[in-house]
Amino acid sequence: MIVVVAGAAGSGKTTLGRELARALRLPLLDLDTITNPLLDGLGAVTDPDGAEPLHWNDAKLRPTMRPARYAALRAVLADQRDSGVGAVLVAPFTAELRGGAEWDALVEAAGVVPKVVWLHADAATLAARRAERGAERDTHIVDPSTDTPPAIEHLSIEAALSTSQQLAAVQRALGLGRTIKASAPIFDQVFAAGLFDLDGTLIDSTPAVNRSWAQLAREYGLEGDLLAAGHGQPAAQLLAAIFPPEQVAGALARIIEIEADEVADVIALPGRRRRWRRWVTTRRRSSRVARDSSPATGSPPPGSCGPRSS
Secondary structure, eight states: OEEEEEEOTTSSHHHHHHHHHHHHTOOEEEHHHHHHHHHHHHOOBOOTTSSSOBOTTSGGGHHHHHHHHHHHHHHHHHHHHHTTOOEEEESOOTTGGGOSHHHHHHHHHHSSOOEEEEEEOOHHHHHHHHHHHOOGGGGGOOOOOTTOOOSSOOEEEETTSOHHHHHHHHHHHTTOSOOOOTTOGGGGOOOSOOOOOSBTTTEEOHHHHHHHHHHHHHHTTOOSOTTTTTTTSOHHHHHHHHSOHHHHHHHHHHHHHHHHHOOTTOEEOTTHHHHOSSOEESSHHHHHHHHHHHHHHTOOOOEESOOOOO
16 A cells, blocks of 8 residues: 655644554655755755855755655655555655646556545644744745645545544545454344444544634634644533633633534544434534534434533
8 A cells, every 4th residue: 555645844744644654554755754864964055046055945956856856755665666565655745746747657656546645734834833843944845825635536634633633534534444343243233222422423523623613712812722632522621721710601602603603524424324314412512513514414413312511
């Protein structure tokens, strides 16, 4: 298996690529790891048009440096292919994602059409992450439009998700989730009902949830990621840890309202529509979000087991 993890600098592709390589037990081929030590060791490059030396990632040198760096990556990939070993590749792959000659060269080196994972982030997120790490090479980067998805077949993953959430989404898309054998005793049982979590089990609304909480932060003039240490916590509990006591109720009402409206890319997880005709939630907030997201997922609206605040 050849998996390509692509995205702009600062999107978190190296972090996800490393975890994916570990989970799949495949070699990690990172463009920066393969080429940067040599280029950094060579030092600044003389600018034929000026007195100041240039960093190797300067735009003036890109017509030479870019093809050479990716040629090195493809050569290492071809060695893996000839050895009968797969790999996880990490690089921006800006030209490759547009298709054309660069993509064809990558496919030839891989020997198969790679599975492509594209990490998507807005410009503000990328800028903040680069500023935090302070790498010199980032000062020479020219980003493609963050609103233009790849032209080739790919899996789009929100960079704002945690690494574990990203990894789970990729594994699910690759068909690598944990399976239960058809002969397992559980399939001989008859159940009147089942109790399941909503998000992450029946639906996936994580990108929408992240956007909702980012909007709440903006409305209250807060900086940072409110969900950074709060995924999995009830909203009221998380808000109580962030807001003054007198603001918690208002913030809770507002986040419920935002989340109920933010359902554009909520999806039903595989098997959800196939298995469940009627379903029930036990939490008041989940009932509203689930009800409002039902049209987006193609699922029937839920019932409710009674009010219990989240």
